[in-house]
Amino acid sequence: MSLSIPHALSVWRRNAAMYRRTWRLNILPNFFEPVLYLVSIGIGVGAYVSEMDGTPYIAFLAPGLVCVAAMNGASFEVTYNIYVRLVFEKAYDAMLTTPIEPDDVLAGEVIWAVTRACIYGGCFFVVIALAGLAPLPSSLLILPLLPLAGLLFAAIGVAFTVYIKTIDLFSFYFTLFLTPLFLFSDVFFPLKERLSGGWLWVAEVLPLLHPVRVARAAFRAEGAPIHVWDLFYILGASFLLLAWARRGVRRRLTN
Amino acid sequence: MGPRTESSIIVEASSVSKRFGARPAVDQLSLRVPAGVCYGLLGPNGAGKTTTLRMIYGVTRPDSGTVRVFGIDIGRDPRSVRSRLGVTLQQNVLIEELSPEENLRVFGRYHLIREPELSRRAHELIGFLELGSHAKVPVRQLSGGFQRRLAIALSLMNRPEFLILDEPTTGLDPAVRLALWSRIRDLKAEGTTALLTTHYMDEAQRLCDTVAIISAGKVMDEGAPSDLIAQRLARETVELDCSPSEEPALLNGLSPTPQRLRVGRRLMVYLDDATRLIEHIRKLDQGQRRSLIARPTNLEDVFLALTGTSLEGGV
Ligand SMILES: Nc1ncnc2c1ncn2[C@@H]1O[C@H](COP(=O)(O)OP(=O)(O)OP(=O)(O)O)[C@@H](O)[C@H]1O
Ligand SMILES: [Mg+2]
Numbered sequence: 129m130s131l132s133i134p135h136a137l138s139v140w141r142r143n144a145a146m147y148r149r150t151w152r153l154n155i156l157p158n159f160f161e162p163v164l165y166l167v168s169i170g171i172g173v174g175a176y177v178s179e180m181d182g183t184p185y186i187a188f189l190a191p192g193l194v195c196v197a198a199m200n201g202a203s204f205e206v207t208y209n210i211y212v213r214l215v216f217e218k219a220y221d222a223m224l225t226t227p228i229e230p231d232d233v234l235a236g237e238v239i240w241a242v243t244r245a246c247i248y249g250g251c252f253f254v255v256i257a258l259a260g261l262a263p264l265p266s267s268l269l270i271l272p273l274l275p276l277a278g279l280l281f282a283a284i285g286v287a288f289t290v291y292i293k294t295i296d297l298f299s300f301y302f303t304l305f306l307t308p309l310f311l312f313s314d315v316f317f318p319l320k321e322r323l324s325g326g327w328l329w330v331a332e333v334l335p336l337l338h339p340v341r342v343a344r345a346a347f348r349a350e351g352a353p354i355h356v357w358d359l360f361y362i363l364g365a366s367f368l369l370l371a372w373a374r375r376g377v378r379r380r381l382t383n
Numbered sequence: 384m385g386p387r388t389e390s391s392i393i394v395e396a397s398s399v400s401k402r403f404g405a406r407p408a409v410d411q412l413s414l415r416v417p418a419g420v421c422y423g424l425l426g427p428n429g430a431g432k433t434t435t436l437r438m439i440y441g442v443t444r445p446d447s448g449t450v451r452v453f454g455i456d457i458g459r460d461p462r463s464v465r466s467r468l469g470v471t472l473q474q475n476v477l478i479e480e481l482s483p484e485e486n487l488r489v490f491g492r493y494h495l496i497r498e499p500e501l502s503r504r505a506h507e508l509i510g511f512l513e514l515g516s517h518a519k520v521p522v523r524q525l526s527g528g529f530q531r532r533l534a535i536a537l538s539l540m541n542r543p544e545f546l547i548l549d550e551p552t553t554g555l556d557p558a559v560r561l562a563l564w565s566r567i568r569d570l571k572a573e574g575t576t577a578l579l580t581t582h583y584m585d586e587a588q589r590l591c592d593t594v595a596i597i598s599a600g601k602v603m604d605e606g607a608p609s610d611l612i613a614q615r616l617a618r619e620t621v622e623l624d625c626s627p628s629e630e631p632a633l634l635n636g637l638s639p640t641p642q643r644l645r646v647g648r649r650l651m652v653y654l655d656d657a658t659r660l661i662e663h664i665r666k667l668d669q670g671q672r673r674s675l676i677a678r679p680t681n682l683e684d685v686f687l688a689l690t691g692t693s694l695e696g697g698v
Binding site for chain 2: 141227
């Protein structure tokens, strides 16, 4: 292991320096997106579905959507943005002329993706809280969950990105992986009420399911042993995927 | 200036090889760059120059052989080696949205340089490479010459003892090239060792104390430019247009047959005294105009002789 946190943070700062230029513009969609979801699905669909899993539909939706925002924030960074820096901008070639090592690059990018996940998810949470959909103070527990959700999706995305040879494959990643996750991970309906026993076990592989379950529990101020498993899944999967991504980063940046 | 190394050899590459797939890119190449010199790596496209440089700063791992920089095995401790050297890549890597000043600051952080030193060095380099008029403009709007200067400035942020420049002046206008040469000389005067690649033989001849000419990953010859010229070819060159069938008649009567080099219709003839050949050709041509020049033999001739078209006669 040759990771140097100060060097990783200098990679993080490169991205932050670019983001600082445009954050005023970039951050606005982060506020619009939740408003659109809540109005369309929460208020629109919610008018027909009065209650789900014992709560008003719009309140059922809210915590899951915060996790989705974190997932999207991290995913865009570690897919398109890393690929552009790697292949088109060749930013990592420049970094590797300095004492920065491939492990620092990976760590810096993951920390940056986690940062973006927190910004996305944080904005979403603010909107929801202003709309009165986040019971305080228990729902504040979702804030430490955001970096964890960000870490998980940063790890998944970067493990994909460093092994692919063309940018076109990201459309598969988004439409065949992230979109199904978004639709089938307890965000819109409780899986446990729609799936029978065996399938419920299979559904446990879905990564988004775990942060969503913890987020909803936080909103309801209720904890259960299963949330220990959720946290274990998030950390364990992140660790394994990053170990795998690390090989790819080394192979991609050095030869 | 950083601390000088104990050893006076900055780079010592010992029979390094690197292949990509089945093709060797660098083949049993050995190289020694002593402290304080400007060392040129010359070679045709694909000769393995960039690959050699990458092995020196440790991002390409040789299949065999060893590379020591500052006396340190680069494979063992790349971080400490790279903290003491600077690299200007063949292709500029700049953040287009940011200004030169911001680019310098971002890059300086890769070396863990902190404020206020960070700003101090950025300003110093903006002055040194005459980027002042454009220091706050997004890089995207800069001309190629300014972008290249900035790329070089980046590689100087850590005040390197050893500077690696991969084709520093390719695609630049003559004024910018002159300006960059003089900056490289300034650095050399301060004690910086430089290793550069170039396709411009005039650049190598003016700037480099020693050059290595490489072809297909092997060193063909190495030495001071003037020595290489003197050892390889005669002093003067007559360069003329002629077809292969005309050639024997034109060179008739010269004994021994001089060394010559053909690139298409262009023939270069190397001799110690060009006057006899020129008079002979003028007489044969009887006033017809033929493109012909006589000039001192230069590094380009040696380069072509060693890497390009095969040299005929003499040796
Ligand atoms: N990552 C790589 N994968 C496969 N082949 C490579 C790789 N890098 C270099 N090569 C091949 O190795 C050979 C040497 O390349 P290199 O870039 O070192 O040449 P060069 O002397 O720098 O050429 P140029 O003057 O065009 O910059 C070339 O045939 C090149 O195609
Ligand atoms: Mg090259």
